[in-house]
Amino acid sequence: MSETAEPVLMRVEHITKEFPLPAGGRLKACDDISIAIRKGETTAIVGESGSGKSTLARTIMGLYTPEAGQVLFRGADITRLRGEAKRQNYRHIQMIFQDPATAFNPKMKVKDIICEPLLSFEVIRRQEVAERARALLQLVELPADFADRYPHSLSGGQRQRVAIARALALEPEIIICDEATSALDVSVQDSVIRLLVRLQREKGLTYLFICHDLALVSLFSHQVIVMKQGRVVEQLPGEKLTEAQHPYTQALLRSVFSVHSRDVDLSARSGSPLTCGKQQEVAYV
Numbered sequence: 001m002s003e004t005a006e007p008v009l010m011r012v013e014h015i016t017k018e019f020p021l022p023a024g025g026r027l028k029a030c031d032d033i034s035i036a037i038r039k040g041e042t043t044a045i046v047g048e049s050g051s052g053k054s055t056l057a058r059t060i061m062g063l064y065t066p067e068a069g070q071v072l073f074r075g076a077d078i079t080r081l082r083g084e085a086k087r088q089n090y091r092h093i094q095m096i097f098q099d100p101a102t103a104f105n106p107k108m109k110v111k112d113i114i115c116e117p118l119l120s121f122e123v124i125r126r127q128e129v130a131e132r133a134r135a136l137l138q139l140v141e142l143p144a145d146f147a148d149r150y151p152h153s154l155s156g157g158q159r160q161r162v163a164i165a166r167a168l169a170l171e172p173e174i175i176i177c178d179e180a181t182s183a184l185d186v187s188v189q190d191s192v193i194r195l196l197v198r199l200q201r202e203k204g205l206t207y208l209f210i211c212h213d214l215a216l217v218s219l220f221s222h223q224v225i226v227m228k229q230g231r232v233v234e235q236l237p238g239e240k241l242t243e244a245q246h247p248y249t250q251a252l253l254r255s256v257f258s259v260h261s262r263d264v265d266l267s268a269r270s271g272s273p274l275t276c277g278k279q280q281e282v283a284y285v
Protein backbone atom coordinates (compact mmCIF):
# COMPACT_ATOMS: atom_id res chain seq x y z
CA MET A 1 0.00 0.00 0.00
CA SER A 2 1.29 3.46 -0.87
CA GLU A 3 2.47 5.58 1.99
CA THR A 4 1.32 8.73 0.21
CA ALA A 5 -2.12 9.96 1.09
CA GLU A 6 -3.69 10.44 -2.33
CA PRO A 7 -7.48 10.20 -2.14
CA VAL A 8 -9.07 6.96 -3.23
CA LEU A 9 -10.77 7.44 -6.61
CA MET A 10 -12.11 3.93 -6.97
CA ARG A 11 -12.86 1.17 -4.52
CA VAL A 12 -13.37 -2.40 -5.65
CA GLU A 13 -15.18 -4.17 -2.83
CA HIS A 14 -15.52 -7.93 -2.55
CA ILE A 15 -15.96 -8.48 -6.30
CA THR A 16 -16.74 -12.04 -7.30
CA LYS A 17 -17.21 -12.88 -10.98
CA GLU A 18 -17.98 -16.43 -12.09
CA PHE A 19 -18.22 -18.15 -15.45
CA PRO A 20 -20.02 -21.42 -16.17
CA LEU A 21 -17.69 -24.32 -16.88
CA PRO A 22 -18.44 -26.42 -19.99
CA ALA A 23 -18.46 -29.61 -17.90
CA GLY A 24 -20.80 -28.07 -15.33
CA GLY A 25 -20.10 -26.07 -12.22
CA ARG A 26 -18.72 -22.54 -12.14
CA LEU A 27 -15.26 -20.98 -12.28
CA LYS A 28 -14.55 -18.09 -9.91
CA ALA A 29 -12.44 -15.91 -12.22
CA CYS A 30 -12.45 -13.20 -9.52
CA ASP A 31 -12.97 -14.36 -5.96
CA ASP A 32 -13.75 -11.68 -3.37
CA ILE A 33 -11.41 -9.02 -4.75
CA SER A 34 -11.04 -5.75 -2.82
CA ILE A 35 -8.63 -3.01 -3.89
CA ALA A 36 -8.35 0.76 -3.59
CA ILE A 37 -7.16 2.84 -6.55
CA ARG A 38 -5.72 6.22 -5.60
CA LYS A 39 -6.08 9.34 -7.69
CA GLY A 40 -3.06 10.23 -9.80
CA GLU A 41 -1.36 6.91 -9.18
CA THR A 42 -0.65 3.79 -11.20
CA THR A 43 -2.09 0.62 -9.74
CA ALA A 44 -0.74 -2.47 -11.46
CA ILE A 45 -2.42 -5.84 -11.47
CA VAL A 46 -0.07 -8.69 -12.22
CA GLY A 47 -0.37 -12.45 -12.26
CA GLU A 48 0.11 -15.38 -14.55
CA SER A 49 -2.23 -16.11 -17.44
CA GLY A 50 -5.72 -17.03 -16.24
CA SER A 51 -5.35 -15.40 -12.82
CA GLY A 52 -8.37 -13.15 -13.46
CA LYS A 53 -6.75 -9.80 -14.33
CA SER A 54 -8.76 -9.08 -17.47
CA THR A 55 -11.97 -10.28 -15.86
CA LEU A 56 -11.43 -7.79 -13.05
CA ALA A 57 -10.69 -4.98 -15.53
CA ARG A 58 -13.79 -5.79 -17.56
CA THR A 59 -15.93 -5.92 -14.43
CA ILE A 60 -14.62 -2.50 -13.38
CA MET A 61 -15.44 -1.19 -16.87
CA GLY A 62 -18.98 -2.53 -16.54
CA LEU A 63 -18.53 -5.06 -19.34
CA TYR A 64 -19.29 -7.88 -16.87
CA THR A 65 -21.80 -7.83 -14.02
CA PRO A 66 -20.33 -9.51 -10.94
CA GLU A 67 -22.16 -12.12 -8.88
CA ALA A 68 -21.20 -10.22 -5.73
CA GLY A 69 -19.50 -7.03 -4.63
CA GLN A 70 -19.42 -3.50 -5.94
CA VAL A 71 -17.23 -0.97 -7.67
CA LEU A 72 -17.38 2.49 -6.12
CA PHE A 73 -16.22 5.37 -8.30
CA ARG A 74 -15.92 8.69 -6.47
CA GLY A 75 -18.04 7.04 -3.76
CA ALA A 76 -20.92 6.01 -6.06
CA ASP A 77 -21.72 2.40 -6.95
CA ILE A 78 -21.20 1.93 -10.71
CA THR A 79 -21.43 -1.85 -10.71
CA ARG A 80 -24.87 -2.28 -12.14
CA LEU A 81 -25.45 0.87 -14.16
CA ARG A 82 -27.72 0.53 -17.18
CA GLY A 83 -28.56 2.50 -20.29
CA GLU A 84 -27.61 6.17 -20.43
CA ALA A 85 -26.10 6.16 -16.92
CA LYS A 86 -23.74 3.38 -17.99
CA ARG A 87 -22.85 5.20 -21.21
CA GLN A 88 -22.10 8.40 -19.33
CA ASN A 89 -19.81 6.45 -17.02
CA TYR A 90 -17.55 5.68 -19.99
CA ARG A 91 -16.67 9.36 -20.11
CA HIS A 92 -14.71 8.90 -16.89
CA ILE A 93 -13.25 5.41 -17.35
CA GLN A 94 -11.54 4.51 -20.59
CA MET A 95 -9.75 1.34 -21.58
CA ILE A 96 -6.78 0.60 -23.85
CA PHE A 97 -6.40 -2.95 -25.10
CA GLN A 98 -3.42 -5.02 -26.16
CA ASP A 99 -4.15 -4.79 -29.87
CA PRO A 100 -5.94 -1.59 -30.83
CA ALA A 101 -5.94 -2.73 -34.47
CA THR A 102 -8.85 -5.01 -33.70
CA ALA A 103 -10.74 -2.17 -32.01
CA PHE A 104 -10.24 0.34 -34.83
CA ASN A 105 -12.47 0.48 -37.88
CA PRO A 106 -9.93 -0.03 -40.71
CA LYS A 107 -11.97 2.24 -42.98
CA MET A 108 -11.76 5.21 -40.61
CA LYS A 109 -8.98 7.78 -40.73
CA VAL A 110 -6.95 8.35 -37.57
CA LYS A 111 -8.64 11.70 -36.91
CA ASP A 112 -12.08 10.10 -36.97
CA ILE A 113 -10.95 7.23 -34.73
CA ILE A 114 -9.53 9.65 -32.17
CA CYS A 115 -12.52 11.97 -32.19
CA GLU A 116 -15.28 9.37 -32.33
CA PRO A 117 -15.91 9.50 -28.54
CA LEU A 118 -16.06 13.31 -28.68
CA LEU A 119 -18.67 13.20 -31.46
CA SER A 120 -20.57 10.43 -29.72
CA PHE A 121 -20.88 12.48 -26.53
CA GLU A 122 -21.53 15.66 -28.57
CA VAL A 123 -18.51 17.38 -27.06
CA ILE A 124 -17.44 18.69 -30.47
CA ARG A 125 -19.06 19.19 -33.88
CA ARG A 126 -17.84 17.43 -37.01
CA GLN A 127 -16.13 20.55 -38.34
CA GLU A 128 -13.94 20.61 -35.22
CA VAL A 129 -12.57 17.08 -35.76
CA ALA A 130 -9.39 18.04 -37.66
CA GLU A 131 -8.31 20.63 -35.12
CA ARG A 132 -9.05 18.48 -32.07
CA ALA A 133 -7.32 15.46 -33.65
CA ARG A 134 -4.22 17.58 -34.29
CA ALA A 135 -4.06 18.60 -30.63
CA LEU A 136 -4.53 15.03 -29.41
CA LEU A 137 -1.90 13.70 -31.83
CA GLN A 138 0.54 16.29 -30.49
CA LEU A 139 -0.23 15.14 -26.95
CA VAL A 140 0.82 11.59 -27.83
CA GLU A 141 3.85 12.80 -29.79
CA LEU A 142 2.62 11.86 -33.27
CA PRO A 143 2.91 14.17 -36.30
CA ALA A 144 -0.22 16.14 -37.23
CA ASP A 145 -0.34 14.59 -40.71
CA PHE A 146 -1.10 11.20 -39.16
CA ALA A 147 -4.66 12.53 -38.86
CA ASP A 148 -5.40 11.57 -42.47
CA ARG A 149 -3.79 8.14 -42.37
CA TYR A 150 -5.53 4.80 -41.90
CA PRO A 151 -4.69 2.41 -39.04
CA HIS A 152 -3.13 -0.24 -41.31
CA SER A 153 -0.40 2.24 -42.30
CA LEU A 154 0.80 2.66 -38.70
CA SER A 155 3.26 0.60 -36.68
CA GLY A 156 2.12 -1.19 -33.53
CA GLY A 157 3.56 1.54 -31.30
CA GLN A 158 1.98 4.31 -33.38
CA ARG A 159 -1.37 2.52 -33.25
CA GLN A 160 -1.08 2.28 -29.48
CA ARG A 161 -0.41 6.05 -29.34
CA VAL A 162 -3.56 6.60 -31.39
CA ALA A 163 -5.42 4.40 -28.88
CA ILE A 164 -4.05 6.53 -26.04
CA ALA A 165 -5.10 9.74 -27.84
CA ARG A 166 -8.58 8.33 -28.29
CA ALA A 167 -8.74 7.26 -24.64
CA LEU A 168 -7.63 10.74 -23.56
CA ALA A 169 -10.10 12.58 -25.80
CA LEU A 170 -12.88 12.66 -23.20
CA GLU A 171 -10.44 13.59 -20.43
CA PRO A 172 -11.27 10.52 -18.33
CA GLU A 173 -10.20 10.15 -14.73
CA ILE A 174 -9.11 6.54 -14.97
CA ILE A 175 -7.49 4.74 -17.87
CA ILE A 176 -7.40 0.97 -17.73
CA CYS A 177 -4.50 -0.42 -19.75
CA ASP A 178 -5.11 -4.13 -20.37
CA GLU A 179 -1.75 -5.54 -21.51
CA ALA A 180 -1.52 -2.29 -23.51
CA THR A 181 2.21 -2.58 -24.13
CA SER A 182 2.62 -6.36 -24.05
CA ALA A 183 2.61 -6.88 -27.82
CA LEU A 184 5.21 -4.19 -28.49
CA ASP A 185 8.96 -4.53 -28.94
CA VAL A 186 10.86 -3.64 -25.80
CA SER A 187 12.09 -0.26 -27.08
CA VAL A 188 8.63 0.69 -28.30
CA GLN A 189 7.15 -0.52 -25.01
CA ASP A 190 9.63 1.75 -23.26
CA SER A 191 8.59 4.82 -25.25
CA VAL A 192 4.86 4.18 -24.81
CA ILE A 193 5.30 3.78 -21.04
CA ARG A 194 7.35 6.98 -20.89
CA LEU A 195 4.48 8.70 -22.69
CA LEU A 196 1.93 7.32 -20.22
CA VAL A 197 4.09 8.42 -17.28
CA ARG A 198 4.49 11.93 -18.73
CA LEU A 199 0.75 12.24 -19.32
CA GLN A 200 0.10 11.08 -15.78
CA ARG A 201 2.42 13.70 -14.40
CA GLU A 202 0.94 16.48 -16.53
CA LYS A 203 -2.72 15.59 -16.20
CA GLY A 204 -2.93 13.79 -12.87
CA LEU A 205 -4.24 10.67 -14.61
CA THR A 206 -4.99 7.49 -12.72
CA TYR A 207 -4.00 4.22 -14.36
CA LEU A 208 -5.03 0.66 -13.71
CA PHE A 209 -2.28 -1.22 -15.51
CA ILE A 210 -2.92 -4.90 -16.20
CA CYS A 211 0.28 -6.71 -17.05
CA HIS A 212 1.96 -10.08 -16.62
CA ASP A 213 5.44 -8.53 -16.38
CA LEU A 214 6.05 -7.86 -12.71
CA ALA A 215 9.52 -6.42 -13.24
CA LEU A 216 8.26 -3.94 -15.82
CA VAL A 217 5.35 -2.60 -13.76
CA SER A 218 7.55 -2.25 -10.68
CA LEU A 219 9.43 0.51 -12.52
CA PHE A 220 6.53 2.95 -12.67
CA SER A 221 3.66 1.65 -10.52
CA HIS A 222 2.82 3.11 -7.14
CA GLN A 223 0.96 0.01 -6.06
CA VAL A 224 1.27 -3.56 -7.31
CA ILE A 225 -1.51 -6.08 -6.76
CA VAL A 226 -0.63 -9.70 -7.35
CA MET A 227 -3.40 -12.08 -8.41
CA LYS A 228 -3.42 -15.86 -8.45
CA GLN A 229 -6.38 -18.05 -9.37
CA GLY A 230 -8.87 -15.23 -8.98
CA ARG A 231 -7.62 -13.99 -5.63
CA VAL A 232 -5.34 -11.18 -4.50
CA VAL A 233 -2.37 -12.81 -2.81
CA GLU A 234 -0.28 -9.72 -2.16
CA GLN A 235 -0.42 -5.91 -2.43
CA LEU A 236 2.69 -3.81 -2.12
CA PRO A 237 4.24 -0.53 -3.23
CA GLY A 238 6.02 -0.78 -6.59
CA GLU A 239 9.32 0.27 -5.09
CA LYS A 240 9.14 -2.44 -2.42
CA LEU A 241 8.70 -5.38 -4.75
CA THR A 242 11.92 -6.97 -3.65
CA GLU A 243 10.38 -7.22 -0.17
CA ALA A 244 7.53 -9.42 -1.46
CA GLN A 245 6.51 -11.98 1.15
CA HIS A 246 4.25 -14.30 -0.78
CA PRO A 247 6.01 -17.27 -2.42
CA TYR A 248 3.96 -16.75 -5.60
CA THR A 249 5.14 -13.13 -5.93
CA GLN A 250 8.69 -14.25 -5.27
CA ALA A 251 8.36 -16.92 -7.95
CA LEU A 252 6.99 -14.36 -10.42
CA LEU A 253 9.94 -12.12 -9.66
CA ARG A 254 12.43 -14.92 -10.16
CA SER A 255 10.81 -15.99 -13.40
CA VAL A 256 11.00 -12.63 -15.09
CA PHE A 257 14.49 -11.75 -14.33
CA SER A 258 15.45 -9.07 -12.38
CA VAL A 259 14.66 -5.88 -10.78
CA HIS A 260 18.25 -6.05 -9.49
CA SER A 261 19.81 -6.39 -12.89
CA ARG A 262 18.19 -3.16 -14.07
CA ASP A 263 20.00 -0.12 -12.89
CA VAL A 264 16.91 1.58 -11.58
CA ASP A 265 16.36 3.68 -8.51
CA LEU A 266 12.82 2.73 -7.59
CA SER A 267 12.62 5.42 -4.95
CA ALA A 268 12.26 7.85 -7.85
CA ARG A 269 8.57 7.16 -7.73
CA SER A 270 7.97 7.95 -4.08
CA GLY A 271 6.55 11.44 -4.68
CA SER A 272 3.00 11.72 -5.87
CA PRO A 273 1.77 12.36 -8.44
CA LEU A 274 4.53 10.34 -9.99
CA THR A 275 7.81 12.15 -9.95
CA CYS A 276 9.91 10.23 -12.36
CA GLY A 277 13.02 12.27 -12.86
CA LYS A 278 15.18 9.20 -12.35
CA GLN A 279 12.86 7.12 -14.49
CA GLN A 280 13.67 9.30 -17.46
CA GLU A 281 17.01 7.55 -17.31
CA VAL A 282 15.61 4.05 -17.06
CA ALA A 283 16.93 1.72 -19.69
CA TYR A 284 14.49 -1.11 -20.31
CA VAL A 285 16.28 -4.25 -21.25
Ligand SMILES: Nc1ncnc2c1ncn2[C@@H]1O[C@H](COP(=O)(O)OP(=O)(O)OP(=O)(O)O)[C@@H](O)[C@H]1O
Pocket (backbone or CB within 6 Å): 019, 020, 027, 029, 047, 048, 049, 050, 051, 052, 053, 054, 055, 056, 212
Ligand atom coordinates in the same frame (compact mmCIF):
# COMPACT_ATOMS: atom_id res chain seq x y z
N1 LIG B 1 -15.98 -14.94 -21.02
C1 LIG B 1 -15.50 -16.00 -20.35
N2 LIG B 1 -16.20 -17.16 -20.29
C2 LIG B 1 -15.72 -18.22 -19.60
N3 LIG B 1 -14.55 -18.23 -18.92
C3 LIG B 1 -13.83 -17.10 -18.96
C4 LIG B 1 -14.24 -15.93 -19.67
N4 LIG B 1 -13.29 -14.96 -19.52
C5 LIG B 1 -12.33 -15.50 -18.76
N5 LIG B 1 -12.64 -16.76 -18.41
C6 LIG B 1 -11.83 -17.66 -17.57
O1 LIG B 1 -11.57 -16.96 -16.35
C7 LIG B 1 -10.24 -17.18 -15.90
C8 LIG B 1 -9.54 -15.83 -15.79
O2 LIG B 1 -9.35 -15.30 -17.11
P1 LIG B 1 -8.75 -13.84 -17.36
O3 LIG B 1 -8.78 -13.62 -18.84
O4 LIG B 1 -9.44 -12.87 -16.50
O5 LIG B 1 -7.26 -14.05 -16.84
P2 LIG B 1 -5.99 -13.13 -17.11
O6 LIG B 1 -5.23 -13.13 -15.84
O7 LIG B 1 -6.41 -11.83 -17.68
O8 LIG B 1 -5.22 -13.99 -18.19
P3 LIG B 1 -4.35 -13.48 -19.45
O9 LIG B 1 -3.13 -12.80 -18.88
O10 LIG B 1 -4.01 -14.75 -20.19
O11 LIG B 1 -5.23 -12.56 -20.25
C9 LIG B 1 -9.59 -18.10 -16.93
O12 LIG B 1 -9.66 -19.41 -16.44
C10 LIG B 1 -10.46 -17.94 -18.16
O13 LIG B 1 -10.47 -19.10 -18.94
